[in-house]
Amino acid sequence: MLRELYVAALGMLPQQTRLELAAHNLANLSTAGYKRELLFQSALISVEQNLRNVPGDAESADPPVRSYTDFSPGPLQHTGNPLDLALEGAGFFVVQDALGQRFLTRRGSFRLTADGALQTPDGKELVGTSGVLRIPLQLLQAQPLAGEARQGAVPPLEVTPEGELRVQGVLVGQLLIVGVQLGQLRRVDGVQFAPLPGAVLTPLSPEEYRVRQGLLEGSNVNPVEELVQLIELQRRFELGHRVIRSSDATLERSIELSRFV
Amino acid sequence: MEKTLRTAATGLAAQQRFVELIAHNLANVNTTAFKRVRAEFQDLLYERLRTLGSTAPQGAMESLHELQIGSGTELVATTRSFAPGDLQPTNNPLDLAINGEGFFVLRRPDGTLLYTRDGAFRLDRTGRIVSIHGYALEPELLVPESAQQLRISRDGVVTAQFADGSEQVLGQIQLARFLNPAGLRALGENLYAETVASGPPILETPGTGSMGELLQAHLESSNVELVEEMVNLIMAQRAYELNAKAIRTADELLQTAVNLKS
Numbered sequence: 074m075l076r077e078l079y080v081a082a083l084g085m086l087p088q089q090t091r092l093e094l095a096a097h098n099l100a101n102l103s104t105a106g107y108k109r110e111l112l113f114q115s116a117l118i119s120v121e122q123n124l125r126n127v128p129g130d131a132e133s134a135d136p137p138v139r140s141y142t143d144f145s146p147g148p149l150q151h152t153g154n155p156l157d158l159a160l161e162g163a164g165f166f167v168v169q170d171a172l173g174q175r176f177l178t179r180r181g182s183f184r185l186t187a188d189g190a191l192q193t194p195d196g197k198e199l200v201g202t203s204g205v206l207r208i209p210l211q212l213l214q215a216q217p218l219a220g221e222a223r224q225g226a227v228p229p230l231e232v233t234p235e236g237e238l239r240v241q242g243v244l245v246g247q248l249l250i251v252g253v254q255l256g257q258l259r260r261v262d263g264v265q266f267a268p269l270p271g272a273v274l275t276p277l278s279p280e281e282y283r284v285r286q287g288l289l290e291g292s293n294v295n296p297v298e299e300l301v302q303l304i305e306l307q308r309r310f311e312l313g314h315r316v317i318r319s320s321d322a323t324l325e326r327s328i329e330l331s332r333f334v
Numbered sequence: 335m336e337k338t339l340r341t342a343a344t345g346l347a348a349q350q351r352f353v354e355l356i357a358h359n360l361a362n363v364n365t366t367a368f369k370r371v372r373a374e375f376q377d378l379l380y381e382r383l384r385t386l387g388s389t390a391p392q393g394a395m396e397s398l399h400e401l402q403i404g405s406g407t408e409l410v411a412t413t414r415s416f417a418p419g420d421l422q423p424t425n426n427p428l429d430l431a432i433n434g435e436g437f438f439v440l441r442r443p444d445g446t447l448l449y450t451r452d453g454a455f456r457l458d459r460t461g462r463i464v465s466i467h468g469y470a471l472e473p474e475l476l477v478p479e480s481a482q483q484l485r486i487s488r489d490g491v492v493t494a495q496f497a498d499g500s501e502q503v504l505g506q507i508q509l510a511r512f513l514n515p516a517g518l519r520a521l522g523e524n525l526y527a528e529t530v531a532s533g534p535p536i537l538e539t540p541g542t543g544s545m546g547e548l549l550q551a552h553l554e555s556s557n558v559e560l561v562e563e564m565v566n567l568i569m570a571q572r573a574y575e576l577n578a579k580a581i582r583t584a585d586e587l588l589q590t591a592v593n594l595k596s
Contacts, residue, residue: 085591090401093338093403094403096338096341096342096345096406096580096581097341097404097406099345099573099576099579099580100341100348100377100404100407100577100580101345101377101404101407102345102569102573102576103349103352103373103375103407103570103573104376104377105374107377110403110404112401140401140402140403152372152415156514156516182413184514184531185513185517185531186530187530194374194376194410194411195376210513229543262376262377262379262380296573299576303579303580303583306583310590310591314590314593314594318594
């Protein structure tokens with residue numbers, strides 16, 4: 074009897090965690106490049122254990138829930154900003170912090186620093202095939218060659234679909250786009266991921282991706298799915314509540330019965 | 335449960351800020367050369383909860399064994415879009431529009447330089463060409479009192495015509511271009527100041543490279559796109575409602591929990 078109470082309570086606890094996750098995903102509906110975090114719940118007791126009436130994981134202290142990151146792509150949104158890059162297809166941009174540590178991200182909103190690096194909002198710098206990308210600023214300042222002076226023909230800063238960074242038409246670097254097994258990534262924040270020790274980062278060839286300039290990948294949170302989650306977790310919570318109420322009532326009856334024995 | 339309430343509250347606050355930005359853009363739909371602002375959101379700190387049963391060695395599967403719950407979102411930055419607005423003809427010879435990336439350079443009385451796309455100029459008492467703020471156009475151009483007409487060529491050469499038909503070249507307007515205009519600091523009133531992020535101004539005559547040419551008797555209108563702003567407004571409102579829904583769900587779960595013991 075008490076075990077039923079306990080199992081029902083254990084069924085209710087993960088719903089709170091699910092709600093916290095759903096709230097976080099919903100709060101990041103507008104965060105560009107955000108990858109949603111999902112929860113999965115493992116079975117409390119295996120069928121076999123249940124048959125033999127062996128106490129299972131249900132007796133463990135924590136509700137057995139784990140979260141994982143959904144890496145499915147978000148919708149591409151047009152921004153028109155030449156320093157907004159979106160990746161179509163597989164792969165991640167590589168950014169590097171001041172300590173030289175590298176992170177992977179699909180959020181390609183950069184700004185140009187005074188020393189010519191392309192920087193994420195939190196100060197990490199975009200990495201190319203030969204280290205951190207640096208744009209020679211004198212090249213940006215230089216006037217286009219007389220032959221190319223047709224107005225607007227050559228944008229000052231161009232990123233080709235193959236990931237080539239061109240300034241005034243001159244190739245200054247190649248973006249490093251890497252692929253990785255998704256299980257080898259650790260979430261740093263909503264948009265950046267760090268490779269776990271031993272993870273293999275394979276540089277992708279330009280056929281496997283397309284870099285789109287002037288677009289940003291939106292959040293991959295699907296509001297409908299999150300709403301369904303909200304409804305589902307609430308009902309599960311209420312079911313647990315029912316089970317507890319009825320076992321409580323049964324217990325009460327048994328106690329009343331004992332008075333007549 | 336309390337965490338849900340706080341997480342969803344950050345979502346509500348961020349969307350409210352977003353609506354404020356949209357309102358600012360919409361309010362400036364008729365402001366000369368206004369540049370619309372875009373919101374950038376970022377998620378907040380993650381709390382790592384280790385779950386029991388994570389017996390697998392550190393490595394390949396670790397990401398599955400960690401329970402990571404973030405605590406919401408915030409509006410971290412606003413980016414200005416310097417996309418050009420439509421150029422509209424006016425009848426004022428001192429209205430100028432740039433059909434490229436350039437900015438007019440203004441000098442404040444204290445000597446500092448400011449930049450603007452707003453080309454509605456006028457003459458002050460001494461005959462200097464000044465912006466509507468009263469700041470002098472750089473380089474300073476003095477229009478003689480006897481001038482009948484002003485002609486400003488596409489490459490910025492200002493010519494005064496006199497009653498007797500003679501002409502006098504007064505000077506050439508210089509424009510400034512920035513490597514990263516999104517890094518400029520907006521001072522309001524269509525004025526921008528140079529920052530480390532924007533890089534130093536590149537001064538050139540109109541018509542060189544991507545600077546753009548000058549169009550006399552034209553003004554650049556606001557680059558706010560009504561449809562885009564309305565779509566953003568709808569999205570912000572729906573996102574707000576969804577976050578409110580998360581709060582309501584948390585509230586109802588709490589109520590259910592409280593009712594466990596009747």
